[in-house]
Amino acid sequence: MLGLDKKDTSLLIIVAILTLLAPFILNPFPTGSAMAQFNAGYPDLMQRFVIFGIFAIGFNILFGLTGYLSFGHAAFLGVGSYSAVWMFKLLSYNVIPAIALSVVVAALFSLLIGYVSLRRSGIYFSILTLAFAQMSFALAYSVLSNPKFNLTNGETGLQVYADDPQIFHRDSLPDMPHLFGLSMRSTYKLDIGAWSFDFNAGYYLCAVIMMVMFYLAIRIFRSPFGMMLRAVKSNQQRMNYTGLNPRPYTLAAFVISGMYAGLAGGLMAAMDPLAGAERMQWTASGEVVLMTILGGAGTLIGPVLGAGFIKYFENIFSKINDNILHQWFSFLPDGIEDFMVFIVHPFIGKGWHLTLGILFMLVVIFLPGGLVEGGQRLGKWIRNRGKGATDAKTKQEPAE
Amino acid sequence: MGILEVKNVGKRFGGLQALSDVNLSVAENTVHAIIGPNGAGKSTLLNCLVGKLIPDSGSVMFDGQSVLGRAPYEINQMGISRVFQTPEIFGDLTVLENMMIPCFAKRDGAFELNALPSVSSQKDVMDRAMHMLEEMRMADKRNMHAAAMSRGDKRRLEIGMCLSQEPRLLLLDEPTAGMARADTNNTIDLLKQIKQERDITIAIIEHDMHVVFSLAERITVLAQGTPLVEDTPENIKGHPKVREAYLGESA
């Protein structure tokens, strides 16, 4: 279907079902129950899942296929956000021109940075991209924000003001980002018994775009171009002596992943019409690296899983506080309860980065292939167990 | 005029004159061997032919065109393919994919943004690669990871990858170094067969005299960066200067 083989088609269908049903799947606990804090089905968080999913899918086209590790991709994300907000300021709150411009500007920007950075490989490439991203951050934070020429609005961040031109804005349209009149914030609440589910327009726009971008990524992975990118990672020497020029291949991959990042940045602004320089900081670049590696670099679904995993735990762990801990451990004798809270305390709230770090280390050490490898091992284990119990004769399994 | 004409080539590494005043002419459709003791400059010369090194002086012409100043991939596109001393293949890719890559390079050139059609829809390249694998008698290994193959098979695959581009000149740098006798003999047979079946010029650097004398029609002896003699294998065998310089025997 759609030019994909059976396996890829089923993967795409599974992803489509999961994203479309996410408001149900992510809200398994009744509202008001003690477990409700583990629910993730509210619009803001669901939007972040798919937007960072897009970011990571694009990053994986560069890092997963060619092995070039960029530490500067947040720059493209930030550029995308700024472009989108400018479109809101100048034209109107319609998200289509905003998203389109964010992709185009990110493409141009990544072409420039990629052209220079790809003159080196390995660690030098990573450092060059990092340097560029930090320069972009400095530009956005201060240089391009002065009274004469204010492109980024510095520390405050770029936002839409009442006296902005917004030449296509009409009074009938919502005063916030919208898709031809449909506000990105409009949410339909469905209450079933004790449960409550949110269906948010912004989330569904991002989800549909993510599915399209995921589909494109599959096509790229399976194409001759994708094969060349894997060849770049495997042996550039052989490529050179086979009449192939690795440079334009890596540059194309860099620009494509930059466009994915720009799209993600544009969508962020479309959900919340604000762009700040902190979006370009190196920590943001590092985050997408973590997502990709955690999920499984070079696999199709890995980056999406990694993005979801990190954003979920960021949200849940950072919300847990000492009161909640005391509730959890209340079954223990007082002294031990306090002790447990004392032990767990550094890993929650603001300390959730510590938890993330530990999870990341565990995955990298025990599952170098990321969550995808974990899933594969689990699947194999279950299948083998099932087989061993029912049919001892068919021991020979085709190698995978 | 040979297909490859090397004139007065010199190359210096710091204080070491690795090549000086090298002249070499390789006639079309012959097998030309370059031999010489360790450090004679054989690999350096070969690197000057494929764009890995740029000689300090002299000229290298392939089929009437200068190769100097061109990138390795451009020189390859001119029709020179190279086999490395240790097989250089795409270890993370399958054997079939390894074979498809040079076929794509032959069809599409140095770069082509062919990002949406699937690899399996590229029937012409697929057929060509399968055909080549059959010729190399490794079609049964097509889904194997190339890195998992034996050294002999890797060498075979690498030679097949080069041939799939239909080069006019095939360069081999010690293709049998570190191989067991049986693998060496297989490689000799393979190269003989290749030569029989198509119009191709082969230049081979080799230490193993058995390989050299089974294949070569002309032999150039290189010593201390300069060609000592160039002659037929029969004449080289008995040449006193060669025995002295290369075999280290006193006549």
Ligand SMILES: Nc1ncnc2c1ncn2[C@@H]1O[C@H](COP(=O)(O)OP(=O)(O)OP(=O)(O)O)[C@@H](O)[C@H]1O
């Ligand atoms: N990149 C380099 N930098 C400095 N010196 C080099 C370089 N490459 C080769 N040399 C030196 O140049 C001389 C010729 O080396 P080359 O590799 O061409 O010899 P060779 O004939 O191929 O020897 P072998 O039979 O051992 O492969 C040697 O002394 C070597 O140390």
Ligand SMILES: [Mg+2]
């Ligand atoms: Mg050598």
